[in-house]
Amino acid sequence: MKIETVNGLTIGLVDVGEAENGDWERHRGELDLVRVVDPPPESWPRLRAAGFAVHPSWITWMAPVAASEEEFLSRLSVQERRNVRLGLRYAAGRDVRMDVADPVDDLVFDDFLKLYEPHIGGMRHGVPYASMEREEILGMREDYFAVQAFEDDTLVGCCMCRKRADASTVVIRFVTTTQDSRQHRIVRAMYMRVFAKARELGYQSVSLGTDPALYGHIAKPGLFRFKSRLGFTPIPARLFGTMDDPDEATRVLRLDTLTEPSLLISYAIADDAGAGEITFDTPLRLDVLTGEDTTDPDQDLGPYRAPFLTGVGLVRIG
Incomplete structure (x- = not known):
């Protein structure tokens, strides 16, 4: 073991x-998780039997642009339509x-x-990817645009x-706001402007970025809820060409460094079905990882249910 x-x-x-x-179990005091990188498909059933979840290392969130803003909003829940319109x-x-x-x-x-x-610096495990990629992005500036929100000439x-003309997609790579209670309202308003720009370009899709x-850890459970409620669906990132990392098998041992709860998206493939080729249509499931006892699993799982998930489960850690 390394x-x-x-x-x-x-x-x-x-x-x-x-x-x-x-x-x-005896490694819980020293490890947060155990991982197999790029496990061969024939090993997946055995790994699942040993308590590992087999999953893409990264996921990319996608949504169709729709012909108009109203058509896009019609696909959302009543509550989320209200949230967008409030924004x-x-x-x-x-x-x-x-x-x-x-x-x-x-x-x-x-x-x-x-x-x-400052936004990333305030996160416990924030990584300033945009800062690290500054020269690369500015070297491709013709491929980038920014939606800027100004209030009284202040950004x-x-x-x-x-x-991404090759994929007919606008990718929202990074988003930030001032740190106050209005940030989610501003974010939703900016996203609607991104969708409008995508329609102007004649693109078919918008991507809401790539997460582990x-x-x-780096991304928090609330981000999953936010993106799924906005009508985005995750796919393995390598299928979109945003990341080329292979699949992984992970078993979480403790939540000391992770949030309570944490979430893990994995492939929902029956053991007797064989892994086959991973595609855009490969079913996904979500496990809610918690160190707390629960008396009502349905209530704990409710916030994380989404139409693109084949199943949602609760996994007790520790």
Whole structure:
């Protein structure tokens, strides 16, 4: 076993044989999770039997653009339509100006970073990917645009977006706002402007970025709920070409470094069906990982149910 620490998360990297035969309960004091990278498909049933979930390492969230804003909103729940319209009314009532900078220049990107870096810095395990990719993004500036939200000429929010003409998709790569109670309203209003820009470009889809399949570390469970309620569906990121990391099998041992609860999205493939080729249509399930006892599992699982999930389960950690 090789042990590595990534952004505070201690991971034991093992092969299939070690995963199947290890006494992992005794490692709970030293490891947050155990992982097999790129397990062969024929090993998946055995890994699941040993308590591992087989999953894409990263997921990318996708939604069709729709012919109009109203058509897009009609696909959402009543509550989420209300949330989006509240955001739009809030922006209009406060005279928040939505500008589109296309292409992105140095000034636009650096103004974005002035909001983004404190935002990420306030996260327990935040990683400033946008800052790390500044030169790369500005080197591809013609492929990027930004939706900027201004209130009284002060930047209060920004979405940094990539145009993927090859996939007919606008990818919302990074989003940030000022840190106050209005941020979700501003974000929803900015997203609607991104969808409008995608329609202007004649694109078919919008992507709401790429997250690890394990929510509770870099990305938090609330982000899963936010994206799913907005009508986005996750797919394995490598199918969209955003990440090329292979599949993984993970068993979480403790939640010391993770949130309570945490979430893990994995493949929902029957053991007797064989792994086959992973496609856009491969079913997914979600497990809610908790260290707490529960008397009403349905209530605990309710916030995380989504139409794209084949199943939702509760896994007791510890």
